[in-house]
Each structure stands twice: as structure tokens, then as C-alpha cells.
Amino acid sequence: MCSRLMFLLTLLLFASPAMAKELPDFTAIVEQNSAAVVNVSTTQTVKSGAPQLPNIPEDDPFYEFFRRFIPNIPNLPREFQSRSLGSGFIISPDGYVLTNAHVVDSADEIVVKLVDKREFKAKVIGADKRTDVALIKIDAQGLPTVKFGDPNKLKVGEWVVAIGSPFGFEHSVTAGIVSAKGRSLPQENFVPFIQTDVAINPGNSGGPLFNMQGEVVGINSQIYSRTGGFMGLSFAIPIDVAMEVATQLRTYGKVRRGKLGVVIQEVTKELAESFGLSKPTGALIASVEKGSPAEKAGLEVSDIILKYDGKTVGSSSDLPRMVGATKPGTRVTVQVWRKGTVRDIPVTVGELPEEQVAKASGRLGEKGGAADRLGLVLSDLSAERKKELGVNGGVLVEDVKSGPAARAGIRPGDLILGVNNEDVRSVEQFRKIVGGLEKGRHVALLVRRGDTTTFITVKVDG
Numbered sequence: 001m002c003s004r005l006m007f008l009l010t011l012l013l014f015a016s017p018a019m020a021k022e023l024p025d026f027t028a029i030v031e032q033n034s035a036a037v038v039n040v041s042t043t044q045t046v047k048s049g050a051p052q053l054p055n056i057p058e059d060d061p062f063y064e065f066f067r068r069f070i071p072n073i074p075n076l077p078r079e080f081q082s083r084s085l086g087s088g089f090i091i092s093p094d095g096y097v098l099t100n101a102h103v104v105d106s107a108d109e110i111v112v113k114l115v116d117k118r119e120f121k122a123k124v125i126g127a128d129k130r131t132d133v134a135l136i137k138i139d140a141q142g143l144p145t146v147k148f149g150d151p152n153k154l155k156v157g158e159w160v161v162a163i164g165s166p167f168g169f170e171h172s173v174t175a176g177i178v179s180a181k182g183r184s185l186p187q188e189n190f191v192p193f194i195q196t197d198v199a200i201n202p203g204n205s206g207g208p209l210f211n212m213q214g215e216v217v218g219i220n221s222q223i224y225s226r227t228g229g230f231m232g233l234s235f236a237i238p239i240d241v242a243m244e245v246a247t248q249l250r251t252y253g254k255v256r257r258g259k260l261g262v263v264i265q266e267v268t269k270e271l272a273e274s275f276g277l278s279k280p281t282g283a284l285i286a287s288v289e290k291g292s293p294a295e296k297a298g299l300e301v302s303d304i305i306l307k308y309d310g311k312t313v314g315s316s317s318d319l320p321r322m323v324g325a326t327k328p329g330t331r332v333t334v335q336v337w338r339k340g341t342v343r344d345i346p347v348t349v350g351e352l353p354e355e356q357v358a359k360a361s362g363r364l365g366e367k368g369g370a371a372d373r374l375g376l377v378l379s380d381l382s383a384e385r386k387k388e389l390g391v392n393g394g395v396l397v398e399d400v401k402s403g404p405a406a407r408a409g410i411r412p413g414d415l416i417l418g419v420n421n422e423d424v425r426s427v428e429q430f431r432k433i434v435g436g437l438e439k440g441r442h443v444a445l446l447v448r449r450g451d452t453t454t455f456i457t458v459k460v461d462g
Contacts, residue, residue, distance in 0.1 A: 024159050029214045030173050035115050035144040037163045039170050040086040040099050040122075040136075040206060042107035087164035087207030088112065088136070089216065090145050091246070095120075095138040098246060099206030100221055101127040104134050112138050115171060126249030130190050130257075130324075131237060132221050133245040134206075146208060149215025151194060151238035154178050162198045162220050162234075164207030174199040176234075183235060184317035185222075190257070190324045192317075193235040194218045200234040209236045218242075244325070258326030259352035260299070260334075261292020263453055266316040267304060270457035274420050274444035275304060276340050282306045283316040286446065287453035290390075297347040299334065301446060301453075302421050306342070307335035323349065339421045372434055374458055375403025376410065378427045391417065393425040394448070408458040410447065417453070418446035434460070 086103030090096070097112060104110055110122040120138035127134035154160075161175045176198035183193040194209065200223050209218035218236030225231045248255045264283040272280040282304040288295050305313050308322045309332040326332060328351035333344050371377050377399035386392065397414040400406045418424055419433050420443060437443055437460045444455045 026161050026175055029161055029210055032214050033146055034171055036090045036146045037208060038088045038097060039113040039165045040088045040103055041111045042084050042104055043109040044106055045108050085165055085168050085203045086205045089208040090143050093143050093145060095140045095143060097136045098242060099134050099136060101129050101132045101134040103206045104136060110136060126253045128245050128255045131245050133242045135246045135249045146216045148239055149211050149217045151217040151240055154181060154217055156180060159212050160196055160198060161210045162204060162207060164204035166201035166203040168203055189320035191237050191241055192321060194238055196234045197232050198234050199230045201230050256328055257324040257352040258328055258349040260323050261289035261294045263287040264316045264319060265454050270442040271444050271455060274442050274457060277337060282313050283319040284455055286455055293347055293350040297345055299345060304337040305334055306337055371401040372431050374405040374434060375401040376405050380427050393423055395424055395427050395430055404458045404461055408456050415448040416445050417448055420444050
């Protein structure tokens with residue numbers, strides 16, 4: 001036992017210098033860039049409501065107490081000041097600063113504090129919630145600035161450094177590695193996030209992420225956490241995406257994005273099999289907006305977009321970024337997989353509005369029929385109901401019995417518009433198509449549920 005302990009101590013003694021040489025030194029990066037990193041504090045006036053009677057039943061003994069005394073509570077402040085902290089970094093000597101949109105959102109006053117303790121009131125030049133990027137301006141000259149790197153050259157496993165103000169602790173430095181690139185997050189369609197394990201906490205938002213050359217490669221934007229604190233998953237906006245947004249904010253005050261007018265979904269292995277693709281790739285069109293550039297160009301539901309403007313669409317998350325980065329009015333070629341063949345379709349890209357409101361739709365049809373081999377009880381739609389729903393065909397799911405459809409997630413009230421590449425016109429036609437399918441094959445059902453249209457794969461096992 002003693003000899004083993006001596007061996008380990010000897011190993012550590014001789015290994016330590018070598019190990020120390022391999023560890024990165026971040027001091028030069030911090031010394032060169034700290035002056036260009038700023039603290040961003042905001043103040044917002046929040047109006048409070050009057051005291052409200054708790055939701056207590058009238059027969060409860062406490063009801064009378066609250067009814068009598070709550071109106072006599074001294075008036076609460078009608079307004080109070082809400083303060084928050086974030087970070088940012090200077091991108092030009094004349095005072096332009098990049099930060100996150102959520103840092104300055106709804107702020108009545110923004111104060112930027114430099115490393116030398118000088119403070120400046122800032123104004124918002126523009127903010128883009130879709131990418132969470134904001135450009136603000138302070139009235140100063142001759143300011144230190146950061147250098148920009150190429151996030152596309154980042155490698156997974158590479159060291160990166162963050163400087164910011166977590167919990168208000170100004171100019172805190174944390175380091176880690178790039179965990180992944182091109183991450184897609186829920187409700188974040190326009191940013192291919194850089195994932196790192198750099199410690200990021202509230203107050204770091206809007207601060208810079210540096211590579212080992214001291215160049216900014218991203219803006220620290222958000223974390224994944226079940227506790228509200230750091231758990232090893234941090235996400236940064238690539239600086240090339242952020243600077244493109246900043247340029248548009250400075251020029252137009254807003255960001256102009258391209259639009260096709262399609263709802264898409266990921267092509268799974270089962271969907272690829274259903275549509276005859278050799279591998280799961282591209283973006284599957286689940287619905288086409290009426291009057292949109294896609295409809296005018298002839299794109300159809302069940303088309304799988306393989307390339308956009310010559311660039312391969314590896315997954316559905318790639319397409320919104322490609323389209324969004326296209327200048328409205330540009331004519332591009334979209335390559336699609338349609339019913340077993342590849343087609344090139346020219347499209348003139350439209351402009352994505354800042355706000356889009358989904359149209360509501362109501363309940364659907366009338367009961368009838370027995371369950372088919374998928375376990376579906378279906379009914380036809382009347383001409384009036386089709387007109388009301390804005391569809392030419394489709395069948396209503398009245399009930400879902402135990403079976404393949406139930407396991408796939410089909411629900412009563414769903415409207416089935418298509419099977420693989422074929423439109424559904426009636427229950428009789430649907431049953432004929434399904435009846436001819438081989439056991440064990442996956443079939444793609446085009447399903448409309450509320451305001452959403454999506455493909456759902458069902459494995460035929462009976």
C-alpha cells in the first residue's frame with residue numbers, strides 16, 4: 001500500500017509541470033479585452049394593481065375577514081422601479097455597443113458602465129427579439145473595441161472565454177470549451193447557437209465569448225437550467241449572425257428577413273421511407289400559406305426541400321436561417337423531392353412581417369363509421385364545413401381505437417388531409433389507400449390540428 005502511494009506521488013510530481021504547460025493561459029485575452037466589455041444596467045417603471053380579494057369560497061370562514069379588511073389596507077405603491085443587470089461590448093470607438101435584446105427590453109433608462117467606472121446613459125438603436133440581439137449607443141469617443149473572429153472556424157473542444165457581470169460582479173472571467181455548434185433551440189429558428197460549458201449566470205447575458213486569439217466569436221445569450229443557475233449548458237449567438245443583425249438595426253432600425261410562407265418539419269427516418277428518400281434529410285413542407293411566395297412559385301405540401309439557393313438543407317432547422325438571411329425580393333432556386341423525383345423551382349423571396357398572428361379554427365365534423373386497420377374512426381366533411389375550414393378535402397378523425405394511429409399520437413378532432421403524396425378526398429378513398437399498404441410499412445399522414453399542420457408517421461402492423 002505504501003509503495004503504491006509513493007508511486008502515485010512520484011507520478012504527480014513529475015507529471016505536474018507537463019500538465020501545467022498544456023493548460024491554457026487566459027491572462028493576455030483578459031488584459032487586451034476587458035476595457036471593451038461593459039456593464040449594462042436598466043431601470044423599468046412597473047405599475048402595480050390594487051389589492052385583490054383572494055379566490056376564497058363565500059362559505060369559507062376567512063372570506064368575510066378578507067372582504068372587510070382588504071379594502072382598508074393602505075394603498076400599495078402604484079408604481080415601482082424594476083432594475084436588472086446585463087453585459088455588453090463596444091464594437092466601435094464612437095460608442096456603439098452590442099448586447100442582448102432581452103437585457104434592454106422595455107427599459108426606461110439604460111446605463112452603461114465602463115471598466116474605468118465612467119457611466120453613460122444609452123439609447124436603443126434597435127433590438128431584434130428573434131435573434132435576441134440589441135444595438136445601443138452611448139455618447140463617447142475614442143473607446144476601446146473588441147476584435148471579431150470567425151465562428152465558423154471554431155472547433156468542438158476548443159477553449160473559449162467569457163467576460164461579463166454575473167449577479168452584478170463586474171468583469172468576471174469564466175472559461176470552458178465549445179461543446180457543440182449549430183444548435184437549434186425551441187422557438188429559436190434564426191440562430192445556429194454555439195453551445196459551451198463556460199459558466200454563464202444572470203448578468204452575463206449580452207457579454208462576449210472569446211476564442212484563444214482574443215477575438216469575439218459570440219454573444220452569451222442563454223443557459224439551459226432546471227434550477228435557474230448554471231448547469232453546464234450555455235448558448236452563444238455567433239458573432240457573424242449578430243453583426244448582420246446590428247448592421248440592419250443601424251441602417252433600418254429593424255431587421256428585414258426573407259419569407260417563403262411554408263410550415264416545415266423534420267424528415268425522420270420513417271418519413272424518408274414513406275416518401276421514397278434514401279436517407280432522412282431536408283425540410284418537409286407540412287403546409288403552404290395562401291398567397292405566399294411558396295404558393296406562387298408552385299411549392300406543394302409533401303415537397304421535401306433538399307437545397308435552397310444552392311446550399312444543402314441538412315435538416316429542417318437549416319431552412320429558416322437560410323431564408324431569413326435572404327434579402328426580400330431576391331430570386332432563388334429551391335430544389336425539392338416530389339413524388340420520387342428531384343425538381344428545381346425558382347422562388348421570389350418575400351419579406352417576413354415583424355408579427356404574425358395565427359388564424360383560429362373551430363371543431364370539425366359529424367360522426368360515423370367503424371375503425372379501419374389503423375384504428376381510426378373517420379367521417380367525411382360537408383361542403384359547408386370544407387368551405388368554413390378553407391380546405392378542398394380531408395376526413396375528420398371522430399375516434400381513435402387502440403392501434404397504430406393511437407400509438408403515433410393521432411387524436412379525435414384531427415383532420416387528415418393526405419396520405420404520403422396523395423390528397424385525401426373521402427373516407428372511402430382513405431380506407432382504400434390504407435387497405436393496400438404492406439404490413440410493417442410506415443405511412444405519412446398529413447394532419448391538421450387546430451392551427452397547425454404536420455406529418456405524422458404511422459407504422460402499419462395489422
